[in-house]
Amino acid sequence: MRYISTRGQAPALNFEDVLLTGLASDGGLYVPENLPRFTQEEIASWAGLPYHELAFRVMRPFVTGSIPDADFKKILEETYGVFAHSSVAPLRQLNGNEWVLELFHGPTLAFKDFALQLLGRLLDYVLAKRGERVVIIGATSGDTGSAAIEGCRKCDNVDIFILHPHNRVSDVQRRQMTTIFGDNIHNIAVEGNFDDCQEMVKNSFADQGFLKGTRLVAVNSINWARIMAQIVYYFHASLQLGGPARSVSFSVPTGNFGDIFAGYLARNMGLPINQLIVATNRNDILHRFMSGNQYVKETLHATLSPSMDIMVSSNFERLLFDMHGRNGATLAGLMDSFKQGGGFSVEEERWTETRKLFDSLAVSDAETCETIADVFAKTGEVLDPHTAIGVKAARACRRSLDTPMVILGTAHPVKFPEAVEKAGVGKALELPTHLSDLFERDERCTVLPNDLKAIQAFVSQHGNRGKPL
Ligand SMILES: *Cc1c(COP(=O)(O)O)cnc(C)c1O
DSSP: OEEEETTSOSOOEEHHHHHTOSSOTTSOOEEESSOOOOOHHHHHTTTTOOHHHHHHHHHHHHHTTTSOHHHHHHHHHHHHHTSSSTTSSOEEEEETTEEEEEOOOSTTSBTHHHHHHHHHHHHHHHHHHHTOOEEEEEEOSSHHHHHHHHHHTTOSSEEEEEEEETTOSOHHHHHHHHTOOOTTEEEEEEESOHHHHHHHHHHHHHOOGGGTTOEEEOOSTTSHHHHHHHHHHHHHHHHHTTTTTSOEEEEEEOSSSHHHHHHHHHHHTTOOEEEEEEEEOSOOHHHHHHHHSOEEOOOOOOOSOGGGOOSSOTTHHHHHHHHTTTOHHHHHHHHHHHHHHSEEOOOHHHHHHHHTTEEEEEOOHHHHHHHHHHHHHHHOOOOOHHHHHHHHHHHHHOOOSSSOEEEEEOBOGGGOHHHHHHTTOGGGOOOOGGGTTGGGSOOOOEEEESOHHHHHHHHHHHTBTTBOO
């Protein structure tokens, strides 16, 4: 499988190189040159497979030529073996033909484990084969950091540095990062805000001299392998609800457009999907595009669903690429004008075509809490605020009651106690057994000033399993 850039200028890469690359050299994102397509019979024959075997069938075409089948199977069995539920991604019925796909049974209780548990193992596999090491530097305000650390903790060839804003992440989120020890794991609390952290990561990619030749890898959702891993659970959900003979709809709590883009790919690979609902919080750039054909940046608001607090959605470029007939030059022009002017619309026909599949809703904090309270009163289930936004949007945008509606349950509610307490159902919260002692564990973290030189000096001092690079 070959991968091409959405902006048409960067060289095409194979899977292995795409895995080790962040942004393409022309500023674009990598996508498969040709998407695999499965027949209905093929998909139907996968019913009842354990999750890791389904994952093998769905993802195999993407890694062909880079990872032999037997090795890939073994990696997948290990990856999804760490999930706490035997079904890996169980479906829970909320209402008539309405289901939550619980994607929070991984080690850090958010859907990001599906991709980052796999990414860590794939990196280590490829690096061992090449005899290379890499450094990961990421910034987090929450879920990504802990999932990335958990995904890389056993990697022999990866050192991971996660920056978080000092005293500005929740206790659960911080402890999920700082209680994991290893000589290749480095938590840095930066005396600044999340934007400062992100800026320092960006600048480190731009100027890598401090790494003394060691390669730097991105773990945010621009990394293709993360998107790839998320395609699988759309197939998994559909197969449990009568697919592919029957079409299914999905409502997806959305920030950077990675998770829902995976659903779009699943459909293009042959899975019958009726409707994809973009569920956003007050940071609603995607809702404004889907409802009014305006892609315009606005100020960032802090909400009760912080993992969806974004101004622009990096993966949306991947959809725009398809929307424009996969013309890299057109996309480069569009993204350039976005950077300069702060907004654009697409041609009416292209937008109308996109709207055949996508619907959207922006949900306020008050509505999020109402939904959590309402679902708890009717079912006894406690939803996390992101999932609640998905439920609210599903109910508002649903086109057909005969088509099963699946809401992606993106996090466990214990990760976001503030919203759950505001909704008045906080008493029902309990840490899952594998994390029940989270608040008794020791923490390890280095506090550093908000200064790029200080961060980079720390990385080069510790980037080789705690030793200097
Ligand atoms: C990351 C995250 C999202 C948003 O996912 P995207 O792929 O960025 O759209 C939603 N909910 C939770 C809990 C998350 O951690």
